[in-house]
Amino acid sequence: MAIVHPTVIADDCTLDLSPLASCRACVDICPQGAWVLSDDSLGLDADLCDGCGLCIPACPRGAVALDRPFTVLPDERLKTAFIACREALLPGNVRATCIHAFGMRDILAWHRSGVRRVAITTGNCRLCICEPKGDGRQSHSFEHAVDAVNDVLASREEAQIQLDVLATADWSARHKLANGGDTAPHAGRRRFLSLFRTAPAAESVEKARDMPLCPGALAFTTPQIDVAVCTGCDVCFNLCPEGTLSVVRNDAGESYRIQPILCTACGLCLDVCEAKAIRLTEHGPAMVADLPLRSDRCRVCRRMFHRPMVADVPATPTGGPCPICSKVNHFKTLHQVLE
Numbered sequence: 001m002a003i004v005h006p007t008v009i010a011d012d013c014t015l016d017l018s019p020l021a022s023c024r025a026c027v028d029i030c031p032q033g034a035w036v037l038s039d040d041s042l043g044l045d046a047d048l049c050d051g052c053g054l055c056i057p058a059c060p061r062g063a064v065a066l067d068r069p070f071t072v073l074p075d076e077r078l079k080t081a082f083i084a085c086r087e088a089l090l091p092g093n094v095r096a097t098c099i100h101a102f103g104m105r106d107i108l109a110w111h112r113s114g115v116r117r118v119a120i121t122t123g124n125c126r127l128c129i130c131e132p133k134g135d136g137r138q139s140h141s142f143e144h145a146v147d148a149v150n151d152v153l154a155s156r157e158e159a160q161i162q163l164d165v166l167a168t169a170d171w172s173a174r175h176k177l178a179n180g181g182d183t184a185p186h187a188g189r190r191r192f193l194s195l196f197r198t199a200p201a202a203e204s205v206e207k208a209r210d211m212p213l214c215p216g217a218l219a220f221t222t223p224q225i226d227v228a229v230c231t232g233c234d235v236c237f238n239l240c241p242e243g244t245l246s247v248v249r250n251d252a253g254e255s256y257r258i259q260p261i262l263c264t265a266c267g268l269c270l271d272v273c274e275a276k277a278i279r280l281t282e283h284g285p286a287m288v289a290d291l292p293l294r295s296d297r298c299r300v301c302r303r304m305f306h307r308p309m310v311a312d313v314p315a316t317p318t319g320g321p322c323p324i325c326s327k328v329n330h331f332k333t334l335h336q337v338l339e
Helices: 025-029 104-112 142-155 168-178 235-239 268-272 330-338
Strands: 035-037 042-044 068-075 078-085 117-121 162-165 191-195 221-225 245-250 253-258 278-282 289-297 304-308
Touching: 025 035, 068 168, 078 168, 104 142, 117 168, 142 162, 221 253, 235 245, 235 268, 268 278
Parallel strands: 078 117, 117 162
Antiparallel strands: 035 042, 068 078, 068 191, 221 278, 245 253, 253 289, 289 304
16 A cells, blocks of 8 residues: 655744744654754655654644545444554555544544544554554554544543444454444444545634633643743744734733644744743643733833733832843943944
8 A cells, every 4th residue: 555645734833923933743753764854844765764753742733644544433332533544454444544643633523523432453652663663652642642632532521432442353243333334434324534634723723712611610731920930022823823822901001811722833923022921831721811010100111011911019110121121231342332
């Protein structure tokens, strides 16, 4: 069977958003070392790539695309996604290259379509060349993705996904029964879904903006800002590709708004924050947070600027330097001119 290689949707790639972006998700996860990242470009060595697809769920913004077949069938009255890896040695077109090529984005897309069970069968993953490598390999496994999704679903009082890991013979028998007795998928009796790319970045990693938020609800990733360290430069808010971070202006004044359910964990905010005032927390609060801003006038350039309010610090102007002037030694420049 010919190897199908992944492609990159350049407009969605984090590296295309800013020269400061440091994302290496696809490069670091690839067991073959097929992704090549230089200062100028991201490329794929087709001779090394075996089409395993591990880079698909690893990409935070869904910028890597690859055909990954699976079937969705009614199984014991539960809508079930059936996935079998190539090492399971099953006939037909229901085999994906690797089970771990599916991730949270896919699981949530299935959940939104009514799927409540996923049935998988694999070969020996520990002997497979496609197994996620490195210290964090468990966090990139399909089983971990299901657990992460279920944690979020449970926090929002939503029905969870049941994962059935089956021997190949059992998987084949259940798939055949759910498919009306046919070993191969029957076009008149089933929905065959083939993802040619992951969910668009604009729909977020979890495709869950419409999910209800109750007290205690969790997000997959929650940006958190240290208001005592933040300089109010607005760089992260201006560059956030998902709108997770934004500046809100109303009658009460200005505030930084954080909407965790939109976050894809692309890490661009971490890359551009010189003050290191922001961090990303897994399974943090999902509720929208507003951080009030206080206005001030720079005593050097005389321009207005803002920064987050800090507890026990008066909101009155202090006359300090703005984020730009705090980096520039204006007196040194003046001294050079006088000389």
